[in-house]
Amino acid sequence: MSVEAVFPELAPYRARTTRLHPRPGRPGPRDSHIGGPMLWPADEPWPLCHEPHGREFEGYAPEEIRSARTAGVSPRSRPWPGAETAGDDDPAPFVGLAQLFRRDIPGLACGPDGADLVQVFRCPLTHGPYLERRYHLRWRQAARTERAERLLAAPPQVPLRRWEHELPEPCVLHPEEVDTYPWAENDTLPAPLIARIDAWDDEQLAEHGLDAPSYQYDLSIPPGWRVGGYPTWASTGPMTIDCASCATPMELLLTADGCEMDGGSHSWAPLEDRDPSLRGKASIRGGVSVARPTRLRFGRDRDLHVFVCPADSGHVPRWVLA
Known part of the structure; x- marks a missing residue:
């Protein structure tokens, strides 16, 4: 119509x-994707959320979430490490949600200084009484980043995810x-x-x-x-x-x-x-x-x-x- x-x-x-x-797949760090590996220079600090986080008591291990999805069942929750303490004021590493290259995505806006790659992150922990989330946006110049001598192999992460749906399934676009x-x-x-x-x-x-x-x-x-x-x-x-x-x-x-x-x-x-x-x-x-x-x-x-x-x-x- x-x-x-x-x-x-x-x-x-x-x-x-x-x-x-998006469809489940195996994207690489030089691909536009949701939930795949980020194009990130190994010598550049990974983004951290420095705001106070809510206290966590249990969560789901990423590897168990993936196994449960493959089996078509619900994952098993685990006690959060250090849950007996009053809270955790340490910075939490952001989780990469998506990265988009303008060469792949028609109409993607231009970032600062002609940046043509945007990366989207979410804090894996909650904030405040309403369990709010925090997000982070990183713009890059794709060609310059791709020339990095070494790329980050595995970003830092919290041991568990509060909910199963916090872990993105790697998807090609x-x-x-x-x-x-x-x-x-x-x-x-x-x-x-x-x-x-x-x-x-x-x-x-x-x-x-x-x-x-x-x-x-x-x-x-x-x-x-x-x-x-x-x-x-x-x-x-x-x-x-x-x-x-x-x-x-x-x-x-x-x-x-x-x-x-x-x-x-x-x-x-x-x-x-x-x-x-x-x-x-x-x-x-x-x-x-x-x-x-x-x-x-x-x-x-x-x-x-x-x-x-x-x-x-x-x-x-x-x-x-x-």
Whole structure:
């Protein structure tokens, strides 16, 4: 279904996004990937989270998580080393989540000083009473980094992971550019257009029932990991994201999502992963490796949006769960 055929007024809002389509694989340090080895010079310190961390009592060993995934069972939890102590104020090594090269990802924004490689990290421990997470973004010039005399063989890590879904499954990427349109709520689009979209959604539901297409789920923004385009606001409603340094409206660099399929529909699923004789969720083939290939979660199954300042890419990025 063509979005602009239904709503011609959306044409000026059209923007490109690159779906990453992660699938379990064996990426190397010179590949774009999720959950694979980082391109990291051996003589460069690994990033550490220096903020106070919550006290941990039990967790899951990475090797046991991997074995359990292979066997299709749940891993066994273990007591956290030193759990009997009052807490741990030592810095925690960040965990590498993803790295993206502009040579692989159309539309990836340019970083400071022409950086064309971005690496994304998350602290494996929690912060504060609401178990918040901390993230880290590292920009690099790919060619210069690839000339490093030696690369880091194995980064430092905490002994256990608090949850099984803290350990990313190594995934190779299959980038695909698609058109995307704004989330339709509040003032993200003109009010008369949002009213038309809402009325159309109601008509589709009345005619087709639970398998009815909808603007938010089927026509505007694809689910899953993606670069650029528009953010989703399903959990929070639209938010204004301005740069803390210069107040410039920030732009979406990356969206990380635990699921590659929408909760409302599955129209964005690749054709090769569908059974054409079935509809909706039942039509998806491939199981977990297709629906949740990275095995990661963000918040309570929310999207993690990474925003950067278009006026100065060196300004501090913002991380928003929506």
